[in-house]
Amino acid sequence: MTTIPADLAALLATIRRPGDFFAAGTSELLAPLLEVEGVGPVALPLLPAQAEQLAAVAEPAPYGRGAETLIDPAVRRCRQVGPDRVRISGRHWVRTLETIVARAAEGLGVDGPVSAEFYKLLLYEEGGFFLGHRDTEKTPGMFATLVAALPSSFVGGELVVRHKGREVRLDLRGDDPAEVAFAAFYADCVHEVLPVTKGCRLILVYNLVRHGRGRAPVPPDYAAEQARVTALLQRWKRGKRHRDDDTPEKLVYLLEHAYTPAEFGFAMLKGADAAAAGVLTEAAREAQCDLHLALLTVEESGAAEYAGNYGSRRGRWDSEEDDFEAGEVFDRSMTLSDWRRPDGGTTTLGGIPVEAEEFVPPDACDELEPDEEHFREATGNEGASFERTYRRAALVLWPSDRLFAVLSQAGLRVTLPYLDDLVRRWAEDGGDRQSLLWREAHDLAGHMLAQWPRRVGYPRSDETPGDAARMLDLLTRLADTELIERFLAEITAAGVYGKGDNTAIVAAIGSLPPPRAAALVERIVAGTAATSFGACADLLARTAAALDQQHVSGLAGAAIRLAEALPGGRDRVAPDEFWQRGPEVSPTAVVDLLTGLGAIDRALAERAVDHILARPKTYDLDAILVPAVRTMIGSGRMQGASSVQRLRAACVAHLRLRAAEPLAPPADWRRAATLPCRCKNCTELARFLADPERQTWILKAAEADRSHVEDSIRRAQADLDLTTDRRGRPYSLVCTKNQESYERRARQRTQDLKDLALLAG
Ligand SMILES: O=C(O)CCC(=O)C(=O)O
Ligand SMILES: [Fe+2]
Secondary structure (H helix, E strand, C coil), X not given: CCCHHHHHHHHHHCCCCCCCCEEEEEEECCCCEEEECCCEEECCCCCHHHHHHHHHHCEEXXXXXXXXXXXXXXXXXXXXXCHHHEEEECCCHXXXXXXXXXXXXXXXXXXXXXXXXXXXXXEECCCCEEEEECCCCCXXXXXXXXXXXXXXXXXXXXXXXXXXXXXXXXXXXXCCCXXXXXXXXXXXXXXXXXXEEEECEEEEXXXXXXXXXXCCCCXXXXXXXXXXXXXXXXXXXXXXXXXXXXCCCCEEEECCCCCCHHHCCHHHXXXXXXXXXXXXXXXXXXXXXXXXXXXXXXXXXXXXXXXXXXXXXXXCCCCHHHXXXXXXXXXXXXXXXXXXXXXXXXXXXXXXXXXXXXXXXXXXXXXXXXCEEEEECCECCECCEEEEEEEEEEEEEEXXXXXXXXXXXXXXXXXXXXXXXXXXXXXXXXXXXXXXXXXXXXXXXHHHHHCCCCCCCCCCCCCCCCHHHHHXXXXXXXXXXXXXHHHHHHHHCCCCCCHHHHHHHXXXXXXXXHXXXXXXXXXXXXXXXXXXXXXXXXXXXXXXXXXXXXXHHHHHHHHHHHHHCCCCCCCCXXXXXXXXXXXXXXXXXXXXXXXXXXXXXXXXXXXXXXXXXXXXXXXXXXHHHHHHHHHHHHHCCCCCCHHHHHHHHHHHHXXXXXXXXXXXXXXXXXXXXXXXXXXXXXXHHHHHHHCCCCCEEEEECCHHHHHHHHHHHHXXXXXXXXXEECXXXXXXXXXXXXXXXXXXXXXXXXXXXXXXXXXXX
16 A cells, blocks of 8 residues: 555645745735825826826835945836835725735744835836845844735736745736735845836835744745655655556645635645645655646535425525435546646646545545535435535646656546647657657557556447547557557457457558467457457458468468357357347358458368358348358459358359249238237238238227237238228228238349349359
């Protein structure tokens, strides 16, 4: 049993001190009043005309170097207005600022009273920026800087903050006039404002100050924990190289907080989530694992139970849903989606399923509260049921070189198009088998093969190419002989096979040495002929045609396997598997069989014909053999084979016998029929049929009686046309004699003579 998920959970639990070196978010902004000396009230979002006015009253912002403050537009291009000339007020502003400060303090992992001292107003016009620097401690107790972006439209101007090798890029743009974006970071973090490329960035800067005694807060330092997590991830990654590895393909760590779609990103994580993400980001990079933030959706359904509260403790006004509680879960699906990378990017990964053993800790899902729960009352034949959904943010990890294994978990709907794309890119790139792209495609295909759905439950009877054919085509294009062999041996021969795959199989084995090709065909026939006889016969015939004359005899083993599986032979499938069989034999299967065997081993073809002629029930002359011989003669290739000649002779004898039977239209109105019933109406009907004079019989009777008689007529195939006369009650069944039997035989005679002309000619 692997302990990786539990061990990682234990390590992450030691990262108790919440907080990170930075915090960021957005907050609601209710109509603040911003007044600047020399300009007056400033409308928000900022208007271009007012931006110009502001710039006119502001001064160039200096930067500090040692004890000096310097002005240099190559280092900092930005204008500032000092706190004595700026006033921000309005009924709600105080509360907005309190909320921002509280969230910033929480994100930085600081508790105890923290206050924000307004420092200055900054204006970055187009081209404005500030190179990397550290802020100096401007007042005693200051431990961090807080910046808040007032509503104003601009492009660029991201704030980049670095700490101990980590870096975040915070975008404080907010076009929503009712929102303020903020960011806070510890004072000793190097930070930088990237150039504003359009519009105007308007910033309030505050010093965050902690009151009270004790050492000033510092950014959390998880170096030791991080080293341990790194070591654990490396152990996991190494273990994956061993064959008996039983660790999960990926690890899924559920976050504590809920996040809105707008907040969904590494930079916006809160509290302990941010701390865990910080440690994992570093550890994953060092251990060469991929880390993503993703949305986990769990959907469950099952039986609901009546909770029996109705009318008792709860009032009648309770919604009906309150009368039920969820019982046993019958169905559960768990999927990850909405992937985000630590650098803020997204990926094209689609929905990927989660296995239960991938959770960190293993019981992470046990006590979740559903986000939605619905009950359905019992109906006629179904009990009450429930459906519920959970959505949680999660951090997801896998070793970088195992991406394909993880993709494969999502199944062929995701991997086949992905592989197709790789193969196309490889071919466009020159089609070099030594190239990295070929390796990638080979690796992915290997994972797909390992997880290929083995048990289809029943043989595929349709003749359209399936996923297996698509896979084989891709492997053939890659000339990946190793995987072609493995696919045919492990997947196709194991029964994941249908006639529609044959074109792809023949093309695929074309790239193998003929003896290998023959051995694989034998393996496929041995594994599947009992359930897919027609497909195997087709495969053998096609392979025999594709191989050089000198190699055809190599197919002798496959031919014997096919002959052994002839329906009606010894190796029949067990009776309880009988339902799995498609139509037993078809004329095409007989043609393919004799084509294949005839090319490979004539004696075997003769024995197959013995078998067929000895079982007229399985190999019906009219339904199977005559059409088969017709095809073989028509193709003009096989007349010479004595096996075919024997089948032909049997058909000719059968047709001659029937053609010799007298055939004449009935002389009077007597019609032969053996009725399955002797009730009063049916006896009457029998008398009518035997009567040489009467042509019509009318049965006026209730519906049940009429349909019983109709049924007898149908079962006896009596030569009668039936109509219902709806005048008067009860209705009447009108039976009129016809010549259908004679006409049927006449049609048969025409066909027999045509067949005779062809077969005996
Ligand atoms: O404009 C910002 O976001 C940061 C400003 C800054 O770093 C500073 O004033 O020291
Ligand atoms: Fe700064």
